[in-house]
Amino acid sequence: MKYQDEYRDQSLVGEALEEIRRVVTRPWTLMEICGGQTHAIMRHGIDQLLPTEIELVHGPGCPVCVTPVELVDKALAIASQPDVIFTSYGDMLRVPGTGMDLFTVRARGGDVRVVYSPLDAVRIAQQNPQRQVVFFAIGFETTAPANIMSVLQAQALGLTNYSILVSHVRVPPALHAILGSAHNRVQGFLLAGHVCAVMGYHEYPPIAEQYQTPMTVTGFEPLDIVRGILQTVRMLEAGRVSVENAYTRVVTYEGNRAAQQTIQRVFTECDRKWRGIGVIPNSGWRLRPEFEAFDAEKKFDLQAIHPEESPLCIAGQILQGLKKPPDCAAFGVQCTPESPLGATMVSSEGACAAYYRYRRPGQDL
């Protein structure tokens, strides 16, 4: 784990910061897409060390945050059924649906289990043939291959008691939504390194060209992020529009071809609603009809879902980079990680949680 030392080295990070200060001549607004990057920025305090000209706004790249409340409610309904073992990545347990979360379901007797990999959920299905095992398959391109592998493995094992509740979203349509908005103020993007590890970055040059916005594939350590910012600022200052890669130790232009082909085989594109933002056309994936037997939405009767959102939560505007967490009146008051109003306060990738957890010395609540 050498990267933990070298990519967090104060003098290396300091050199890159110095280079940004040297290059920058005017204000620029950059968006980091990925919530993992938002957390790294706040955790290490990168924003404090940037020249004042650079403003970072935080993007929608938090799978927990953008999962629509309808789907959380569907998860709650499925998990509440007595013959079901509901499995999920840990983060989803705290996300509020209408009136409760998965922790509440568990406290009321539901069998809700945290798994680290969807393949663990398949194993649980094997061990419990008399019960339905459902995995909450959320995420961006990053988690799609693993979630799909669980379906393919269940199919190979002939399991009829395994299904996934799919809420998959993709980054490129979200970029179109943000850059195409009349309110957009983002001038450059840090692309999500782990999404690009799977997908490569061949999808992005046309978007950069269409909106005349430079982008840099960026990693997650402090040095990665500062270098991603530096490359983006260099392009902005030079008036150059391109997609560059500052995460070459992980990401190639083509990405992981085998993973992409598997995604194409099992998933098909669909419109998806993003929590707090609304429906973005072709922004998600769902199971292809030939995999319907593994689709929890087809397997369970989920008619009686009436989702309600907190009227106080401004997560939608935060996820689009229009506002920042402290702009919200409920931030840190009615809305805290123990009692969140929106998913952005919950997830380890949510912007509100990052601001709350790593807030600044002078910033009292």
Add this chain to the structure above:
Amino acid sequence: MSLEDGPLCPLPLPHSERIVMGHGSGGKMTHDLVSRLFLHYLDNPALRAGDDAAAVTAGNGQRLAVSTDAHVIWPLFFPGGDIGRLAVCGTVNDVAMLGARPLYLTAGFILEEGLEIGVLEKVVASMQAAAREAGVQIAAGDTKVVQKGKADSLYITTAGVGVIPDGCRIGGAQAQPGDRVLLSGPIGDHGIAVLAARGELGFETQLQSDVAPLNHLVQAMLEVSENIHVLRDPTRGGLATTLNEIAAQSGVCIRINEASIPVRPAVAAACEMLGFDPLYVANEGKLIAIVGREDAERVLETMRRTRYGEAAVMIGEVLPSPAGRVLMSTRIGATRVVDRLAGEMLPRIC
């Protein structure tokens, strides 16, 4: 709730009705449950002090430290320890953190029908070894058996009593501006070792839990300084939560330096993978000492000469303000707030 109700509508408080796992995390939810429910009904000055052990006075004026701790852990045996060693050390350490010399423990066992006697025997033998190492006696006990399925194998509750030396006023409220913050060794070993032993998260490690009795370390420290103001073992909720408790109790700011906090590579790697922060991972054999500046070096040197303090380091200092806050200088030179653990620590998604 509908949009028309506006901001006056009742806000969801999802976990005020039933106990959820977060209430047992040792973080904010635990703190709120204790202060709003237990303290509300059971309030008294010793309890209100909010330390891991309570200081009480016997009829003859002798001050005693008393503490109790319930132990539920799965698996019962893990690298570096087991529930028996944990049950003894947990209470010994709580008593020692008032500067007291622990003398006697009691142990209550809740056993699930069907538990193998051999397993119980192994646990009790381990308790004996830990008690001998700590120099305490388990002077009373109780056994209850519950039907299969009504408990998970074996729970142990221990209570302990120790003598507080005359003039010793160690407690969470005693930190003063100018004090130095010492830590007895690397953090996160116990939490990650137990997590790995569960085998659920698909990683293996050579890591051992640090579970150990710290009373001899405390005695050695007390022999060289009368300026030890606070002692605390950062168990559930980790270093971050414990420092926050002290900052709140003492009404001071604690400023720590990220680069000076020791974390073993295996712990750091597991935390990176799971999305955990080592600052919040449990320890069972570490202590934080807040010591007057003039004695800090001497206490540190003494700690380093003991078995359980050989990797002790200075990690920060106490400032007057902002009161109740823990601040951290990050490795790359920025400063941020370090908060308590909010609820249960959950593995991240990607």
